[in-house]
Amino acid sequence: MSLGSFAVPDSKRRATPLPRPIANMQTFNPDSSIASDVIPSANFGERNKGRMPDVQGAIAQLCTAGTDVSAHYIVLEDGRIIQCVPESKRAWHAGVATWAGEDDINSCSIGVEIVNRGHDWGYPEYPLRQIAAVIALCRGIMLRRNVPSHRVLAHSDVAPTRKKDPGEKFPWHSMANSGVGHWVQPAPIVRSEGLKIGTISDAVRDLQLALARYGYGVPVTGKYDTTTMEVVTAFQRHFRPARVDGVADHSTLVTLQTLLASLPAAAVAAATT
Numbered sequence: 001m002s003l004g005s006f007a008v009p010d011s012k013r014r015a016t017p018l019p020r021p022i023a024n025m026q027t028f029n030p031d032s033s034i035a036s037d038v039i040p041s042a043n044f045g046e047r048n049k050g051r052m053p054d055v056q057g058a059i060a061q062l063c064t065a066g067t068d069v070s071a072h073y074i075v076l077e078d079g080r081i082i083q084c085v086p087e088s089k090r091a092w093h094a095g096v097a098t099w100a101g102e103d104d105i106n107s108c109s110i111g112v113e114i115v116n117r118g119h120d121w122g123y124p125e126y127p128l129r130q131i132a133a134v135i136a137l138c139r140g141i142m143l144r145r146n147v148p149s150h151r152v153l154a155h156s157d158v159a160p161t162r163k164k165d166p167g168e169k170f171p172w173h174s175m176a177n178s179g180v181g182h183w184v185q186p187a188p189i190v191r192s193e194g195l196k197i198g199t200i201s202d203a204v205r206d207l208q209l210a211l212a213r214y215g216y217g218v219p220v221t222g223k224y225d226t227t228t229m230e231v232v233t234a235f236q237r238h239f240r241p242a243r244v245d246g247v248a249d250h251s252t253l254v255t256l257q258t259l260l261a262s263l264p265a266a267a268v269a270a271a272t273t
């Protein structure tokens with residue numbers, strides 16, 4: 001499963017009027033009993049081996065033919081959940097993405113977009129009732145689809161060079177407290193040198209190995225290049241949100257090791273083969 005958010009500049013209106021389903025689109029029964037509406041998307045296919053003007057426009061974009069993006073679910077700020085694509089179908093939400101050696105993320109995941117104005121528009125806190133809805137939705141998906149907690153990921157985790165969402169304000173710790181997602185308490189930030197762009201060393205190689213072992217798509221070269229920095233940034237957004245700077249400081253390295261050590265044994269085995 002991968003979670004993300006999409007940008008909406010104006011969210012003053014309380015109850016967003018939903019776009020009307022396209023007349024000739026075949027509708028379906030929602031997979032989740034808590035989905036309030038089904039707005040069938042044209043943008044999905046069979047599973048094989050930006051910015052948007054407003055909530056309505058965003059939903060329309062995710063559900064209209066020809067835009068090439070979609071998600072299985074959209075969670076609005078007021079907690080309403082809209083399903084656009086049946087879970088059995090492949091939605092086009094992750095784009096070019098990779099996790100644990102798998103690079104057709106769209107084929108093996110359920111996409112959830114969480115409405116938020118995003119980084120370019122002030123990036124507000126996620127309202128509690130929206131988070132409660134995301135938790136309830138994800139618990140259902142995990143149960144129905146047998147998704148382990150450590151496979152609940154951010155769009156920024158699977159596409160770190162392109163995506164920031166849902167971002168460092170997304171309360172992964174609350175999610176984990178409710179059984180959704182894998183999380184450890186981040187190590188405190190202390191004064192430390194840190195590995196950063198340009199560094200070439202065995203320590204960089206070890207960092208890349210650890211990130212790859214967790215699932216991130218990062219080449220193990222021993223050189224702290226742009227990709228490494230973007231992956232470290234994605235890691236920080238998810239697991240050490242107090243400082244997101246792309247520098248692998250002591251706290252980042254310790255948090256990553258703690259996270260790996262807390263993974264279920266089967267997951268580590270799968271990641272290292």
Ligand SMILES: [Zn+2]
Nearest residue numbers: 004005155165
């Ligand atoms: Zn997203």
